[in-house]
Amino acid sequence: MNKPTPAAVPAAFSRDIKTIVNAGLQRRHAAERRFRSYGLIAISLGLLFVVLMFANIIGKGYPAFWQTYVQVPISFDPAVIDPQGTRDPVAIESADYAALVRAGMRRMFPTVEGRTELRALYALVSSDATYELQRRIHQNPALIGSSQEIWLLASATVDTLVKGNIDRALDETERPIKDNQIGWVDKLQAAGKIEKQFNTILFSSGDSREPEQAGIRGALMGSFYTLLITFLLSFPIGVATAVYLEEFAPKNRWTDLIEVNINNLAAVPSIVFGLLGLAVFINFFDLPRSAPLVGGLVLSLMTLPVIIIAGRAALTSVPPSIREAALGMGASKLQMVGHHVLPLAMPGMLTGAIIGMARALGESAPLLMIGMVAFIVDVPKGIMDPATVLPVQIYLWSDLPERAFVERTSAAIMVLLAFMVLMNGLAIILRKRFERRW
Amino acid sequence: MSTTTIEIKTALDATLHSDTDADKRSSVEVTDYNNRQTVGKITVDHPKMVCRNVNVYYGAKQALKNVGIDIGINEVIAFIGPSGCGKSTFLRCLNRMNDTIVACRVAGQIKLDEDDIYDKSIDVVQLRARIGMVFQKPNPFPKSIYENVAYGPRIHGMVNTKAELDELVRASLERAGLLKEVEKRMNEPGTSLSGGQQQRLCIARAVAVNPEVILMDEPCSALDPIATAKIEELIDELRENYTIVIVTHSMQQAARVSQRTAYFHLGDLIEVGETDQIFTNPKHKLTEDYITGRFG
Ligand SMILES: Nc1ncnc2c1ncn2[C@@H]1O[C@H](COP(=O)(O)OP(=O)(O)OP(=O)(O)O)[C@@H](O)[C@H]1O
Numbered sequence: 250m251n252k253p254t255p256a257a258v259p260a261a262f263s264r265d266i267k268t269i270v271n272a273g274l275q276r277r278h279a280a281e282r283r284f285r286s287y288g289l290i291a292i293s294l295g296l297l298f299v300v301l302m303f304a305n306i307i308g309k310g311y312p313a314f315w316q317t318y319v320q321v322p323i324s325f326d327p328a329v330i331d332p333q334g335t336r337d338p339v340a341i342e343s344a345d346y347a348a349l350v351r352a353g354m355r356r357m358f359p360t361v362e363g364r365t366e367l368r369a370l371y372a373l374v375s376s377d378a379t380y381e382l383q384r385r386i387h388q389n390p391a392l393i394g395s396s397q398e399i400w401l402l403a404s405a406t407v408d409t410l411v412k413g414n415i416d417r418a419l420d421e422t423e424r425p426i427k428d429n430q431i432g433w434v435d436k437l438q439a440a441g442k443i444e445k446q447f448n449t450i451l452f453s454s455g456d457s458r459e460p461e462q463a464g465i466r467g468a469l470m471g472s473f474y475t476l477l478i479t480f481l482l483s484f485p486i487g488v489a490t491a492v493y494l495e496e497f498a499p500k501n502r503w504t505d506l507i508e509v510n511i512n513n514l515a516a517v518p519s520i521v522f523g524l525l526g527l528a529v530f531i532n533f534f535d536l537p538r539s540a541p542l543v544g545g546l547v548l549s550l551m552t553l554p555v556i557i558i559a560g561r562a563a564l565t566s567v568p569p570s571i572r573e574a575a576l577g578m579g580a581s582k583l584q585m586v587g588h589h590v591l592p593l594a595m596p597g598m599l600t601g602a603i604i605g606m607a608r609a610l611g612e613s614a615p616l617l618m619i620g621m622v623a624f625i626v627d628v629p630k631g632i633m634d635p636a637t638v639l640p641v642q643i644y645l646w647s648d649l650p651e652r653a654f655v656e657r658t659s660a661a662i663m664v665l666l667a668f669m670v671l672m673n674g675l676a677i678i679l680r681k682r683f684e685r686r687w
Numbered sequence: 688m689s690t691t692t693i694e695i696k697t698a699l700d701a702t703l704h705s706d707t708d709a710d711k712r713s714s715v716e717v718t719d720y721n722n723r724q725t726v727g728k729i730t731v732d733h734p735k736m737v738c739r740n741v742n743v744y745y746g747a748k749q750a751l752k753n754v755g756i757d758i759g760i761n762e763v764i765a766f767i768g769p770s771g772c773g774k775s776t777f778l779r780c781l782n783r784m785n786d787t788i789v790a791c792r793v794a795g796q797i798k799l800d801e802d803d804i805y806d807k808s809i810d811v812v813q814l815r816a817r818i819g820m821v822f823q824k825p826n827p828f829p830k831s832i833y834e835n836v837a838y839g840p841r842i843h844g845m846v847n848t849k850a851e852l853d854e855l856v857r858a859s860l861e862r863a864g865l866l867k868e869v870e871k872r873m874n875e876p877g878t879s880l881s882g883g884q885q886q887r888l889c890i891a892r893a894v895a896v897n898p899e900v901i902l903m904d905e906p907c908s909a910l911d912p913i914a915t916a917k918i919e920e921l922i923d924e925l926r927e928n929y930t931i932v933i934v935t936h937s938m939q940q941a942a943r944v945s946q947r948t949a950y951f952h953l954g955d956l957i958e959v960g961e962t963d964q965i966f967t968n969p970k971h972k973l974t975e976d977y978i979t980g981r982f983g
């Protein structure tokens with residue numbers, strides 16, 4: 250056999266590799282060091298901004314978790330609550346509890362006289378105080394006739410003053426609280442009759458015009474129902490679509506077109522989905538405005554492409570050897586997918602879904618379009634009730650000038666961020682938990 | 688891939704042009720390089736599978752040309768040949784695993800007993816239950832050892848009770864020579880086994896559905912000599928109950944485990960014969976070159 254003539258030895262082969270490499274070594278290491286320091290700088294900058302943001306939000310928002318209460322001596326006068334003495338619940342319900350509150354305030358400051366003065370005094374407690382007394386009597390009618398020291402919700406201005414957010418040096422006309430009111434609050438404080446308690450109202454009530462009575466429960470429930478609809482719709486449809494496209498669909502021009510469209514949909518600005526929802530679900534299908542059902546439908550449209558793309562990525566990452574093993578055993582295609590591929594892809598799919606849901610949770614623009622921006626006091630009880638969502642609530646509150654609302658805006662942001670972190674944490678846990686070696 | 692092909696071609700050209708060299712070592716009957724007709728006897732007395740005129744294309748590229756061969760009942764037949772010659776392709780035709788490759792097209796006739804396996808009336812699910820497969824890289828499911836073996840019987844509905852299934856799993860592991868090693872750890876993941884054990888688990892998994900034919904594509908290429916020896920021993924035992932087709936790169940292995948051997952070269956089935964005869968007295972020059980280590 251003829252041996253092929255060997256190629257000429259390249260000149261580079263005759264040089265000493267050691268000296269060549271050593272000559273360039275320093276340059277290589279320097280480049281590496283430079284690259285690392287760039288990375289460190291970038292990360293530190295990023296961290297700095299995150300810390301700044303959190304410090305700002307938490308600094309502003311944490312006082313909102315505490316609310317000022319005033320202890321008022323209330324006598325549940327039967328002559329006011331139940332003049333007829335019938336103990337008829339309906340009559341008791343509609344009694345003049347405001348009079349009880351006013352009497353209690355006068356009892357603490359007997360010297361105050363005159364209409365304006367008295368009105369200023371009564372303004373120290375929130376209008377919620379009246380309902381508080383009503384609630385107590387409703388729960389325990391035996392209170393009628395007794396006298397009690399009761400912690401009543403202070404008005405938002407008093408709360409702001411107590412939290413030190415009102416400049417006492419300002420002229421009386423320039424601040425929301427008058428000199429005489431400041432004097433009373435100081436006296437109450439000295440007597441230990443003013444106290445800050447954990448703000449349960451923030452978590453138990455819906456929106457309100459009175460900042461001290463405004464809570465995020467309505468928005469939270471709205472977000473919950475909206476996301477529930479979003480998840481129930483987008484997860485099964487998204488997973489089914491991903492499985493079909495990845496495992497069953499023939500690879501032709503149509504599926505290519507669909508794929509391109511899905512990728513493009515994922516990049517469509519969310520407000521466009523809002524307009525679509527307005528046109529289709531509300532104007533055409535006549536679904537109610539402001540309803541979590543419509544919000545969920547709109548957010549599903551937005552989340553679907555994300556879930557499909559994540560799902561397909563998760564499916565392709567399942568090694569082909571597992572598919573071959575299943576098919577080689579005589580499993581049908583559906584069995585192969587159902588028994589082996591899908592379980593292995595599930596963590597990735599769930600991660601994608603949760604990240605999509607976290608995005609949907611933070612979305613406000615498309616929901617503005619479908620009327621979820623209305624002022625709604627009642628906590629929604631279902632998917633058809635008018636509702637708003639957490640980010641929209643934040644947007645609404647951020648528009649209001651009262652200091653107490655500024656505080657609540659930040660508090661609501663904190664709650665929203667907490668849920669985001671929770672959801673992303675869940676995604677990480679799921680991934681770690683179900684990740685399998687193969 | 689393409690480099691291998693080119694190397695082979697150069698080697699071939701080189702040989703073709705040096706007549707003196709070639710003449711020295713070849714006897715008269717040996718078929719010339721240019722002849723791509725299969726030499727040797729492709730038929731057997733009791734065939735399990737009969738393949739005729741099998742042509743396989745990947746898109747426009749033809750990977751197998753006019754392959755015809757019988758596979759006998761309860762025999763071990765080895766497919767050998769240089770890399771890229773189409774051994775795996777042919778093996779995957781036998782249980783229609785090529786169906787999963789979109790570009791792949793198979794023409795010709797392959798029969799399992801009396802059924803044409805590419806006939807419309809034949810369902811691949813049924814076919815693959817009858818023809819099991821063991822892959823080059825051990826690929827147990829990421830499930831427990833027990834579940835791995837129980838999977839086939841489960842999906843095909845072979846057993847009715849848990850006790851029956853237990854028995855079947857144990858018997859299959861026994862046949863794959865793995866029972867002793869895993870008896871105590873049936874619920875551990877199949878992937879926690881060693882490479883050789885994993886491959887025997889895959890054999891047990893294939894055996895569990897009681898197939899008629901078992902296809903093995905280089906089952907030992909990822910294993911050390913001891914694990915390889917175990918599997919070779921196993922193949923010899925399995926022959927009693929099954930027909931086995933094995934693709935291998937090791938000629939020693941082919942010589943040790945098989946009764947018949949088929950040599951493939953660049954998409955052609957060059958030579959078929961008794962293993963002894965192929966390795967001691969090949970009838971085609973290409974076969975001779977390959978087994979004497981001239982290339983491949
Ligand atoms: N999925 C595929 N698509 C296109 N061509 C393929 C595909 N699979 C194999 N081929 C081609 O078909 C030819 C035969 O490949 P095959 O895998 O059957 O070779 P082989 O004999 O098994 O080689 P090896 O010993 O390296 O495994 C090769 O030229 C290969 O490039």
Ligand SMILES: [Mg+2]
Pocket residue numbers: 774775776904
């Ligand atoms: Mg191969």
